[in-house]
Amino acid sequence: MPRIISIEDDAILSLDECVDRLRDTGFDPRDEDSLAHAALQLRRLGNDRAFLGDMLVSELAARHREYGRPDNYGPQCVVLSAPGAGFFLRANMWPAAQDHMLKASGGGSFSLGLPHDHNFSFLTLGYFGPGSWSDYYTYDYETVAGWSGEPVDLRFEERARLEEGKIMLYRAHRDVHLQLPADSLSVSINIMHTHGAQGWLDQYRFDVENKQVGGIVSGGASEAWLRIAVGLGGEEAIDLAHRFAARHPSDRMRLTALDALASIAPDDATRDTLWRGAESGGSVLIAREATARREALTG
Ligand SMILES: [Fe+2]
Incomplete structure (x- = not known):
């Protein structure tokens, strides 16, 4: 399952300060020093309990007239910084099963109930709410060709949730999760790793019942x-x-x-x-x- 990163710190960083500090060093999750540095900045950004709400209110007030950030994810996701230096920041909203938007749009609109890996590593912080649940699995990317129906040695690890304050590293091509609705509306903040070859490395959905590749979901x-x-x-x-x-x-x-x-x-x-x-x-x-x-x- 994703690696839990325990890091305590009471300092508070604004979004701009967090982005600046990450830009100064870049983000490479394969490097332990870079990972620790990024996790600390994420912890400090998470300590700012007002920045995301303030930003959403100001965006709503301006009716997006001055919305300059790239955002191609849809309403569940707010992109918080432009890509650069190997990363970008985003916030994700996770609805609960009883929330109208989930009933109206279905879980697929929120990547719920869709077992998948990621073709990028990312740090995630439970920022608000009880946190979305996931069933976690691991697999070995190098053994998979990627055809639909291909058997995969998918190993179930546990069901856990991203509680407020918890930081996890999702490892590219290794951690698989089947995400389930949060018990009530929850928000996570991510530092997403980006690199030039990422678009050519496949991300899969899986059939966890039959332990098979469901298909490639990373078409560009x-x-x-x-x-x-x-x-x-x-x-x-x-x-x-x-x-x-x-x-x-x-x-x-x-x-x-x-x-x-x-x-x-x-x-x-x-x-x-x-x-x-x-x-x-x-x-x-x-x-x-x-x-x-x-x-x-x-x-
Ligand atoms: Fe995911």
Whole structure:
């Protein structure tokens, strides 16, 4: 399960001070000194009991007219700092089962009930409320190719919650959690690790009942753009998809290119030929997905 970091400190940092201190050193969770430094700044930011409420009220008052922070997560998440120096800060709201927004939108809108790992490490602090619950598992990323239905040695560790004041390090590609509603509305604050290769490293959802990979959930904009460009039928897009399908360093992008080409194939026989070739392309992920695509054609 995520590593619990015990650190006590009574000092209070404003959000800007916290960001400045983290920017001065950068954030690398693989480095123990960097990790300890970041956890201390997070503890001190958490000691400011007013900053988040004040910020939300001021944003609401301004009706977002001066909202300059990047925020692409939706209403559950407030991005607190722009990415830089290997990190960004965010706050997450975790609704309770009885909250109207959860009843109205369903758990999927809040990443609840969806077992997953992360393709980034992050520090999290229980900032407000009793904290959301998670069932925690671990697995070994290096043993997984990532095809849907692939068996995984998923080891259950415990059910725990992120109580107010608790700091945990979620380890990229190792910790898996199935998040459950908080007992009442709760908020966590995260220091998210960012690095250039992150987008190409896969994040999975899991079937914890059957101990299988459910699928890859970390598809990026490049994949969506390729699918759209090929769907629009441009010759260059189709040529690019052929080249990506054959040689792209990311198996996920190769599979996306194959899916794009299959989507514009004139008939199932052509699709079958495409996927049959992919079965012997040298990638376990692509081969297994290609077989599943072929079975879906014939089934
Ligand atoms: Fe998560």
